[in-house]
Amino acid sequence: MRDQTTYDAIVIGSGMTGGWAAKELTEKGLKTLVLEAGRPIIPEQDYVEHVPPWEVKFRGMRDRRRELEDQPVQSTCYACDEWSAKFFVSDKENPYTTEPGKPFRWIRGRQVGGRSIVWGRQVYRWSDLDFEANLRQGIAIDWPIRYTDIAPWYDHVEDFIGVSGEALGLPQLPDSKFLPPMDLNCSEMVVRDAIAKHFGGERVLTIGRVAILTKAHRGRAACHYCGPCERGCITRSYFNSVNATLPAAEETGRMTLRPYSVVHSVSFDARTRRATGVRVIDARTRASFEFRAKVIFLCASALESVRILYNSSTSEFPNGLANSSGELGHNLMDHVKSGGATATIPGNEDRVIVGRRPNGIYIPRFRNVKSKQAEFLRGYGFQGGGHREGWERGITQAGFGQEFKKSLRQPGPWRFTFNGFGECLPNHGNYVELDKEKVDAWGIPVLKIHCTWSDNERAIRKDMSIAASEMLAAAGAREIDPFADDDPPGFAIHEMGTARMGRDPKTSVLNSYNQAHDIKNLFITDGGAMVSSSCVNPSLTYMALTARACDYAVKQMKRGEL
Numbered sequence: 005m006r007d008q009t010t011y012d013a014i015v016i017g018s019g020m021t022g023g024w025a026a027k028e029l030t031e032k033g034l035k036t037l038v039l040e041a042g043r044p045i046i047p048e049q050d051y052v053e054h055v056p057p058w059e060v061k062f063r064g065m066r067d068r069r070r071e072l073e074d075q076p077v078q079s080t081c082y083a084c085d086e087w088s089a090k091f092f093v094s095d096k097e098n099p100y101t102t103e104p105g106k107p108f109r110w111i112r113g114r115q116v117g118g119r120s121i122v123w124g125r126q127v128y129r130w131s132d133l134d135f136e137a138n139l140r141q142g143i144a145i146d147w148p149i150r151y152t153d154i155a156p157w158y159d160h161v162e163d164f165i166g167v168s169g170e171a172l173g174l175p176q177l178p179d180s181k182f183l184p185p186m187d188l189n190c191s192e193m194v195v196r197d198a199i200a201k202h203f204g205g206e207r208v209l210t211i212g213r214v215a216i217l218t219k220a221h222r223g224r225a226a227c228h229y230c231g232p233c234e235r236g237c238i239t240r241s242y243f244n245s246v247n248a249t250l251p252a253a254e255e256t257g258r259m260t261l262r263p264y265s266v267v268h269s270v271s272f273d274a275r276t277r278r279a280t281g282v283r284v285i286d287a288r289t290r291a292s293f294e295f296r297a298k299v300i301f302l303c304a305s306a307l308e309s310v311r312i313l314y315n316s317s318t319s320e321f322p323n324g325l326a327n328s329s330g331e332l333g334h335n336l337m338d339h340v341k342s343g344g345a346t347a348t349i350p351g352n353e354d355r356v357i358v359g360r361r362p363n364g365i366y367i368p369r370f371r372n373v374k375s376k377q378a379e380f381l382r383g384y385g386f387q388g389g390g391h392r393e394g395w396e397r398g399i400t401q402a403g404f405g406q407e408f409k410k411s412l413r414q415p416g417p418w419r420f421t422f423n424g425f426g427e428c429l430p431n432h433g434n435y436v437e438l439d440k441e442k443v444d445a446w447g448i449p450v451l452k453i454h455c456t457w458s459d460n461e462r463a464i465r466k467d468m469s470i471a472a473s474e475m476l477a478a479a480g481a482r483e484i485d486p487f488a489d490d491d492p493p494g495f496a497i498h499e500m501g502t503a504r505m506g507r508d509p510k511t512s513v514l515n516s517y518n519q520a521h522d523i524k525n526l527f528i529t530d531g532g533a534m535v536s537s538s539c540v541n542p543s544l545t546y547m548a549l550t551a552r553a554c555d556y557a558v559k560q561m562k563r564g565e566l
């Protein structure tokens with residue numbers, strides 16, 4: 005069935021980047037259709053951050069039988085619990101495949117708001133250390149932009165979302181436009197001061213930079229430290245699409261948001277060399293629709309956008325629409341994690357934590373910044389933090405009887421953990437393709453993912469455990485327990501790079517404004533566009549690139565060039 009309306013723009017996906025595209029395009033005057041595969045979200049009914057454990061069926065201990073059947077992959081994510089499981093996909097309905105012995109953990113959200121509902125809210129700017137790295141080291145291709153190109157768009161995004169944090173003036177981690185920072189707790193102050201004393205200013209511990217409000221901002225309330233943000237936030241204190249960008253788009257009166265709209269493919273007119281619209285399957289009725297628009301923004305996430313383009317192949321583009329370069333689906337990156345250390349921090353036994361601060365500490369990258377590391381290229385940062393153990397330690401500690409129970413009524417020791425997030429190098433051999441044998445619940449071919457760590461990522465992970473242990477030792481920590489686990493790619497949930505930007509259409513899918521080299525009215529503004537991965541959480545950069553691409557597209561349209 006063909007919808008007779010021709011929209012100015014279609015945005016595919018309503019998550020982190022789709023929300024931004026919807027806001028920017030509608031505010032700039034475009035009649036915009038947002039197509040979202042998942043269900044709508046009504047905060048008053050769907051958010052469950054204040055529901056106590058005794059009001060959920062398994063008291064917060066999860067329905068393990070259901071998880072095994074329906075969410076065996078999603079339930080491995082730390083944020084997918086008995087409350088928030090509904091914000092993650094059904095693995096049964098949304099399968100994907102991998103090669104034997106090469107697992108990839110693909111964590112997804114399929115609802116209005118996408119993964120912005122459950123994300124960790126950590127937001128960090130990239131620097132020219134990141135944008136210039138490929139060129140300097142002769143790896144993959146050069147970024148077609150530098151920090152000065154994106155800095156005003158970081159400002160633009162941060163002004164709207166609200167970012168709390170501490171300014172440090174570090175060249176490798178430019179400061180954002182900050183709301184007041186959250187406080188460190190006393191164990192974190194002990195570790196911060198020891199690091200400042202023992203590492204010559206090279207390593208710095210600060211509070212995490214988060215898209216959470218520490219004071220009222222643009223009609224949204226300050227955070228009240230209830231804690232489990234992955235279950236939603238009725239006071240709209242952290243940024244997600246449902247809380248902020250989609251309401252802004254709605255306010256313009258120019259957005260049509262269509263949930264339950266699974267985009268199958270993009271249609272292409274070989275004569276005009278333009279994308280003409282998208283083919284959609286209704287998630288509930290299975291009916292097919294076609295929607296038309298002058299410009300199309302793919303914001304379905306780095307892997308789903310590629311899947312849509314692979315399913316849109318034509319005789320001219322047999323290996324995926326807009327893929328004359330052959331790079332579509334290649335250069336898949338994630339961040340390498342699972343390296344760090346945990347320990348007990350003695351002292352402060354007379355103090356306890358008040359409230360549930362939804363944030364931890366951050367140690368900006370210090371490897372390969374001033375001095376050169378022989379074992380690996382690029383670097384990593386640490387997240388983590390300190391907490392005082394409570395009665396839950398009884399679940400893992402051995403013991404029984406009255407005395408044991410009594411001891412658990414007293415607070416335990418202060419514990420501290422460093423978790424590294426390391427840069428992954430772009431590699432053409434890490435790629436996705438369509439699996440010819442398998443389809444999802446709507447009959448659409450699924451992805452087969454081929455991705456493994458290189459020696460560089462393994463060396464980074466090993467170094468994380470050493471550097472974390474050194475810092476804990478400097479802080480007088482006891483029972484230091486380093487870890488460097490061999491977790492598969494996907495674990496950091498920062499998949500990116502599958503439709504990279506570049507100057508040369510022969511080696512890249514997009515130009516420096518996220519516009520497909522091959523099809524001028526097609527933009528990809530999710531993580532697919534990334535040319536390298538930096539070591540910091542990527543979503544702030546995706547949002548800034550999306551806003552920048554929208555500005556460019558609308559200017560081009562107004563000039564009649566699009």
Ligand SMILES: Cc1cc2nc3c(=O)[nH]c(=O)nc-3n(C[C@H](O)[C@H](O)[C@H](O)COP(=O)(O)OP(=O)(O)OC[C@H]3O[C@@H](n4cnc5c(N)ncnc54)[C@H](O)[C@@H]3O)c2cc1C
Pocket residue numbers: 016017018019020021022039040041042081083111112113114115116117118119120122123124125126127265266267268303304305306308309312497498530531541542543544546
């Ligand atoms: C637990 C967790 C913690 C995280 N923490 C952080 C963090 O601290 N900092 C950070 O920077 N990043 C974090 N991330 C990653 C972050 O969530 C993603 O980078 C970000 O959401 C990507 O934005 P996106 O718009 O590309 O995709 P998404 O937000 O996933 O949105 C994609 C949307 O497209 C829709 N869609 C997909 N396919 C189709 C289709 N065929 N048709 C129609 N719609 C479709 C989906 O349903 C979804 O709503 C975290 C992620 C998770 C899961």
Ligand code: SF4
Pocket residue numbers: 053216226227228229230231232233236237238239240241242360361362
């Ligand atoms: S901790 Fe703050 S941001 Fe998180 S859900 Fe509670 S009020 Fe919202």
